[in-house]
Amino acid sequence: MEWFDLTVKDVKKVTKEATSVTLSIPDSIKNSFSWQPGQHIQLELTIDGERTRRCYSISSTWGQALTFTVKKIQGGKASTYINERLKADDLIKVTAPKGRFTLTPNSETRRSYYFFAAGSGITPIYSMLTTLLPNEPDSFAYLLYSNKDSKSTIFAEELVHLQKKYSDRLIIKHCHSSPGWFDDAPWRKGRIDTDAVHAFINECPPYAQDAQYYLCGPGSFIPDLKKALNEIDVPNTRIHMESFGGAKTPEKPTGDKAILNVNFNGEKHQIPVASNQSLLRAMLAEGIEAPYSCEGGVCGTCRCFLTKGEVSMQNNLVLDETDIKKGIILACQAIPQSKDIEIKYKT
Ligand code: FES
Known part of the structure; x- marks a missing residue:
């Protein structure tokens, strides 16, 4: 695996607990850093003398500067460092973008895209949406997005603008597990579950016959939603998935x-x-x-x-x-x- 030393160009808070980091990519390595919406990079950070590696999805629109967005996880060394200590002009080690969870728009294509995101699962999906809508003008996109409340919703304002700009081809609905007193009422209270998936597709039936489904979220979000889609006869070939913080095996090895x-x-x-x-x-x-x-x-x-x-x-x-x-x-x-x-x- 090849590592590149890249300079942090900009660090920007997107919610109280999430930060977007933009990297400077020198012309000499631009080819290695060409990427598709949905892909991720791997970072190596040395935090208090200890080396830590993490993967983060690219959140920017294809063709723009490479930006990734990180939500602070309680007890998460790398995410806390990025949210609290990383600053412009810092040097970080990064691998070239990779990953099979991709969406490459085609101006000739007419499709219905369903996106399901939980928490920071929005980051690759935001990159897909902002690339897809201007570049595939005959396609329609539906996003069901789950968060604790409005305040913790990454890209909340950006999504409002996107919806206004593409009001004829984009529908966004929010699920909040614990809505704040002053929040606008979400589409549903609670997390995205089987019922929510079925109700969402019922309310937003496919505009074009060729429908594709993109899921990104933590832990059991992916298997649960995949099952919910299979129950309404969505074939696996149309389901594209990315997970983070999933079912990992223990870091502390024991036993024979x-x-x-x-x-x-x-x-x-x-x-x-x-x-x-x-x-x-x-x-x-x-x-x-x-x-x-x-x-x-x-x-x-x-x-x-x-x-x-x-x-x-x-x-x-x-x-x-x-x-x-x-x-x-x-x-x-x-x-x-x-x-x-x-x-x-x-x-
Ligand atoms: S690293 Fe994703 S399936 Fe193993």
Whole structure:
């Protein structure tokens, strides 16, 4: 994985608990930093002498300066640092944008797009919306967005402006789990659940037959919404998902160890894996820069081939039966079930 030292161009508060950070990209590396709406970058921060890596989605419109937006998580080292200490002109280590959760507009296409976002799940979806609407003039977009209240809603004002600008092709509805006294009444009180998904689609039926569904949120948001969509016969091929802070395996390895043999970037490694540890976490602990993003079994970035041994996968929202028959596994979700395991990455 290649790391670039980039300068922070601007830091801007977007809510009390969320900050947008814009990076300066020198012309010499512009090609490496071309990106599509929905993709993310990985950051390496050294906070009080300790190295921390995190993935953040790009929130800016395609073609504009690369900006990512970070919500402060209670106890979150990196998100607290970005929200409280990062400033313009700081230097940070960043990887080139990547990720399969993308939307590339096509001016000839006529589609209905349904977006479902919870909390900072809006960040890649905001990038998609602001790129899609001007560049795909015959398509229609519907956004269902869940937050605690109005004050904690990232891009609240920007979304109002977007809705006014594209009032004939954009519908936005909000769910607030704990609306404030002075908030405008949300579309629904509570989180986005199966009922809310079905009611939303009922109220906003597809304008064009070709409908695509984009989901981004934490933890069980993705599997719950995917199930809700499947219940109304939305096929998986039309559902695109990105998760964050998902079902990760414990960072503290305990229990009996298996041995993992992995050939990565032409180098052979033999490393121990604890019985409660994912293959990905074991590799990262040994300094192997294996690819990953959501660490929740959603994005598929960590896919690799199991060539020997057995693993069980905790969460899998991306591989189908055919992938599994081919031996493909998600390293972030794979827990050892035999003593001797071997995997390989496709080169
Ligand atoms: S990192 Fe996303 S599925 Fe493993």
